[in-house]
Amino acid sequence: MSDLLHLLTGERAIIWAGAICTLAIYTFLYRENVVYRVFEHFYLGLAVGYGLFLIVSEVLIPKWWVPMWDQGQWWWAFALVGGGMFYFIYSQKHNWISRLAFGIVMGLAVGFMFQDFAGNNFPKIVASLKPLWPHHSYAVAAGTAASIAPHTPQASLSVSGALNNAVFVFVLLTVLSYFFFSYDYNKHKAAGGSARIGRWMLMFAFGAMFGSTVMARMSLLIGRVWFLLADWLRVVH
Amino acid sequence: MSTGLALPLGAFFQAQPNHKLNALYIAGCLFAGGLFIALLTQTPKRFRKPLIVSATFIAGLYFSLEFLLPPKATAETVLASHSPWNRTMSALFGWFLRPLASNSRLAPDENWLSLYLENVNTVWQVIGAFTFALGLWNLIHLHFRNVVHVTKGAFASSFFFLGLAFMIFAGYLKQFSGIPDLFAFATSGLFFQLDAAMFSLIAFFIISAAYRAFRIRSFEASIMMAAALLVMLSQIPVGAWLTSWLPDHGLLSNLRIERVGQWVLRQPNAAAQRGINFGLAVGMLATGLRIWLSLERGSYFERDV
Amino acid sequence: MKHANLSVALIEFILCFLILYKIVSARRGAELFIRKIPGLQAIDEAVGRATEMGRAIFYSPGIQGLNIVGLQSMSILSHILRLAAKFRTRVIVALADAVLFTIAQEVAREAYTHEGTPELYEPQDIQFLSDQQFAYASASVGVMTRERVASCFYFGNFFAESLILAETGHHVGAIQVAGTPETAQLPFFIAACDYTIIGDEYYAGSAYLSKEPTLLGSLVGQDWAKLVLIACVVLGVISVTVAGISGGTALGAQLGLDRHWPAALLKVVEFFSLPVGG
Amino acid sequence: MKYLLAIQTIDRRIMYLLLVVVVAIPMFVRFQMPTVVNPEVQGVYDTVEHIPHGQIAILTGDWGAGTIAESQPQTAALMTHLFRRNIPFAILPFAPQTSTLMENLAEKIAQKEGKKYGDDWVNWGWRVVPLPSFFKGLGKNLPATVKQDYKGVPIEKLKAMRGIKTIRDVGFIAHITPVGGISDLIAFAHEAYGVPLGYAPTAVMVAQGYDPLDANQIVGMLPGMVGAAQYEKLLGIPGNGLRWSNSLSFAELLMIGLVVLANAGYFLSRAAKGASS
Structure with a gap:
């Protein structure tokens, strides 16, 4: 029995299954068809089962059941009540109780925003403060320099560095100017011009992002083709 | 929380080593919870909205305050410093800073609220896990209907159940019987493979998308195309080979395509992204603020409860 | 950053104050101007086209759960559902999160009731697919091709699956509108969709579509916040530039700027970079 | 005219077929294209080169089978480098399959380099933990926070972890990922404790990586497969990274070729139309 299981789940079996799955999905490239449809639904079932498995084995058992039952922390039973509140969404009469639960979840979710905002943006504001004129290195009065983040203005700045900084600040400001919604660009030509340049800069950046992503996406395919040729068909080594 | 209140509460929330007693306690919890919900169902209409509003606000307060209140180290610094600013601060907020600085349970970068971070996170995770069945039920219901009513999708839908049953069975074997083979097969042989195959479809789609979109039709499309081609060329050895006749050092070396590509990514691209992200951050802050203070509008938020 | 320092707290306070102040003044009836956002205008066109063709609309709020982005997506969904209900056009919503799924059901029921057509609400059209990224994508493209949807909307947090969805939508001939705060996915939506909403136009969406004073006020407040x-x-750039010139050049030394000016100006930089928790 | 139209409307299935063909060719035919090392790759290399002995490195990641072609050579290159420098490292996977993939890879490289589990590397195992509190724990008491490795062995018993008390004994963290998430590590490991961070994203996340790189929040970056190939070059061990990047070049050339073709058709047909009217 265990031999059979081993054979059915051994390395070769995994590779064969993988190859069949891969080819089935790839049929979609030609057109939607019954093979794809079958594997799509099979995949969906596996995915939902996998999600369920993760929730049970990684959250509910170690974080809820074990503390509550094995370690005697009985108050975890309240979590069941909390979770149960969500299910009132199906009650016509007491629907609002689920709203209370959603309210708490939303509250917790938005509570992060201050930390998120500061953590992600303040270092970037500092990094945007770039000198625009070349200069030699110099010392600053004691007590100020130590706390200044990496972009120490004390280092010297070359002409090309200053130019780079100027480009950076120019793009940053024009792009920001594009995102003003309450400003009538038709009335203010200068601001409108800045916003238009901002949009061009955005398109340029998007092009660059697209270009740099191609590499990643091709890599995925390379991984798959390698799998099919080397692991499955064994025609390359 | 004052120590006067904390002590009895702490004594009450003790782990219960005795399984039978523990079961009793759990039953008590569930009973209390049921009572609580029963009480909620009796809440008069006019109290419901205020209740939701305050629950949302209080829930949001925890992480906000944990971040915004100073940690122990700051309190110590302010109290110890003699600068006029810090002296004013100690005079004004001494009642708050002194107990914070003298609390021995806290690490330098913690305040009182930091102590509960892990617990709050876990509770959040556990309660979130309980909601999974909401979606699962919908899927099962939908495909079950397909199969039973033998609709057009019945054949395919039956494979949904096959996959689901297989994964649950394999997971069960691994988790509760300690046989990992089938689960390894279900994940490494099927699920992860399907994942990888689906993911790699993007490689095909990126070609057809680029082929269609990158035409010199408009100025904007042309800029986008130029930047994309430039960056793509700069990333592959052939690109480097194209401009390898340029010197390695000096002014002209900056025109080597790999350097131009680098420059595009590091200067204009990074700046543009930073611009977008500043805007997004403000948008997130505003939307978050509206939700937190229950100022948000739209069907879901305005409905009567 | 683990705890706010004074400058963080101060700036965040100022930004929040501006937003709230504008919300309050808008609620009191202040007149507000909002410029046109082409991508958002296209929503009506896309709904109209599905109606003309008598085919369904596909809506995806991305693969993340209940967060600020997801809730914003629900506001946009609500607008689309109401429009579609008016024209009696079917909308299929594909979800990847159980909690958001229940909210979407609520939003749908609400939208159809609001338009006086509660009988059009089909609970089966609000579908939870999978919380696994590519299983979700695979099921979504399956639905899109089989239903031959006429319009697709993608509003929410998208990751790599963005292009799978958008290219498939294009191949089935749908008119597509997308918007996401995930900057990395914008290029793909721009390449494959007919209209794409960029950056925080996403957060402007609900305000722009509903013209609700609170939301408009918030939008204006956001503009002020961005101005801050x-x-x-700008202030920082000027400071470090002057500091550099006066501290690092002979001219600066000659003018005696090297001692005091840089130190004073660097205070501005320092303001943003106090040590963590300090 | 007909041809001009045809090259503007090539059927997508033909393009897909061509793509598979050009990707497969370099797998059959071995050859080497020239490789130039970027400064951000050099940055990671130099940092690893200077981790003081007595400290450990942490390799975090959340990659899976899907991005194996990028994440695996990146991880392999970093592991090889750490092994060769005799710096023990800990694997901290953020996804269950990453744990297995990274562990298997470490085993494979260890065999080649003559290294042993427990002495030269450990696997802390996959854990669903909120990063903030986990890193806070590492800052206070590392062994008490990690507790045990993926096999359940208490980490104090592992030689590699001897003398490691807090995160301050961690000289380098590399994050190998297809989904980003570096900002969390920046906030909770770098900003909070000053640990140098290396970033090995898949190419898709690279553009976003330049932001923290510019702000000096990370010491360097291995951009996707090409980054791995460059790292392999620095180490002097040609591996899959270098080989697969040939396929990559071919695929990108195909794409550039198609775009150019389409535009040429578009341009010429417009010119032809202009001439006839």
Whole structure:
């Protein structure tokens, strides 16, 4: 029995299954068809089962059941009540109780925003403060320099560095100017011009992002083709 | 929380080593919870909205305050410093800073609220896990209907159940019987493979998308195309080979395509992204603020409860 | 950053104050101007086209759960559902999160009731697919091709699956509108969709579509907040530039600027970079 | 005219077929294209080169089978480098399959380099933990926070972890990922404790990586497969990274070729139309 299981789940079996799955999905490239449809639904079932498995084995058992039952922390039973509140969404009469639960979840979710905002943006504001004129290195009065983040203005700045900084600040400001919604660009030509340049800069950046992503996406395919040729068909080594 | 209140509460929330007693306690919890919900169902209409509003606000307060209140180290610094600013601060907020600085349970970068971070996170995770069945039920219901009513999708839908049953069975074997083979097969042989195959479809789609979109039709499309081609060329050895006749050092070396590509990514691209992200951050802050203070509008938020 | 320092708290307070102040003044009836956002205008066109063709609309709020982005997506969904209900056009919503799924059901029921057509609400059209990224994508493209949807909307947090969805939508001939705060996915939506909403136009969506004073006020407040950020950057750039010139050049030394000016100006930079928790 | 139209409307299935063909060719035919090392790759290399002995490195990641072609050579290159420098490292996977993939890879490289589990590397195992509190724990008491490795062995018993008390004994963290998430590590490991961070994203996340790189929040970056190939070059061990990047070049050339073709058709047909009217 265990031999059979081993054979059915051994390395070769995994590779064969993988190859069949891969080819089935790839049929979609030609057109939607019954093979794809079958594997799509099979995949969906596996995915939902996998999600369920993760929730049970990684959250509910170690974080809820074990503390509550094995370690005697009985108050975890309240979590069941909390979770149960969500299910009132199906009650016509007491629907609002689920709203209370959603309210708490939303509250917790938005509570992060201050930390998120500061953590992600303040270092970037500092990094945007770039000198625009070349200069030699110099010392600053004691007590100020130590706390200044990496972009120490004390280092010297070359002409090309200053130019780079100027480009950076120019793009940053024009792009920001594009995102003003309450400003009538038709009335203010200068601001409108800045916003238009901002949009061009955005398109340029998007092009660059697209270009740099191609590499990643091709890599995925390379991984798959390698799998099919080397692991499955064994025609390359 | 004052120590006067904390002590009895702490004594009450003790782990219960005795399984039978523990079961009793759990039953008590569930009973209390049921009572609580029963009480909620009796809440008069006019109290419901205020209740939701305050629950949302209080829930949001925890992480906000944990971040915004100073940690122990700051309190110590302010109290110890003699600068006029810090002296004013100690005079004004001494009642708050002194107990914070003298609390021995806290690490330098913690305040009182930091102590509960892990617990709050876990509770959040556990309660979130309980909601999974909401979606699962919908899927099962939908495909079950397909199969039973033998609709057009019945054949395919039956494979949904096959996959689901297989994964649950394999997971069960691994988790509760300690046989990992089938689960390894279900994940490494099927699920992860399907994942990888689906993911790699993007490689095909990126070609057809680029082929269609990158035409010199408009100025904007042309800029986008130029930047994309430039960056793509700069990333592959052939690109480097194209401009390898340029010197390695000096002014002209900056025109080597790999350097131009680098420059595009590091200067204009990074700046543009930073611009977008500043805007997004403000948008997130505003939307978050509206939700937190229950100022948000739209069907879901305005409905009567 | 683990705890706010004074400058963080101060700036965040100022930004929040501006937003709230504008919300309050808008609620009191202040007149507000909002410029046109082409991508958002296209929503009506896309709904109209599905109606003309008598085919369904596909809506995806991305693969993340209940967060600020997801809730914003629900506001946009609500607008689309109401429009579609008016024209009696079917909308299929594909979800990847159980909690958001229940909210979407609520939003749908609400939208159809609001338009006086509660009988059109089909619970089966609000579908939870999978919380696994590519299983979700695979099921979504399956639905899109089989239903031959006429319009697709993608509003929410998208990751790599963005292009799978958008290219498939294009191949089935749908008119597509997308918007996401995930900057990395914008290029793909721009390449494959007919209209793409960029950056925080996403957060402007609900305000723009509903013209609700609170939301419009918030949008104007956001503009002011961005202005504050721009002012910080400009002020900082001027400071470090002058500091550099006066501290690092002979001219600066000659003018006696090297001692006091840089130190004073660097205070501005320092403001943003106090040590963590300090 | 007909041809001009045809090259503007090539059927997508033909393009897909061509793509598979050009990707497969370099797998059959071995050859080497020239490789130039970027400064951000050099940055990671130099940092690893200077981790003081007595400290450990942490390799975090959340990659899976899907991005194996990028994440695996990146991880392999970093592991090889750490092994060769005799710096023990800990694997901290953020996804269950990453744990297995990274562990298997470490085993494979260890065999080649003559290294042993427990002495030269450990696997802390996959854990669903909120990063903030986990890193806070590492800052206070590392062994008490990690507790045990993926096999359940208490980490104090592992030689590699001897003398490691807090995160301050961690000289380098590399994050190998297809989904980003570096900002969390920046906030909770770098900003909070000053640990140098290396970033090995898949190419898709690279553009976003330049932001923290510019702000000096990370010491460097291995951009996707090409980054791995460059790292392999620095180490002097040609591996899959270098080989697969040939396929990559071919695929990108195909794409550039198609775009150019389409535009040429578009341009010429417009010119032809202009001439006839």
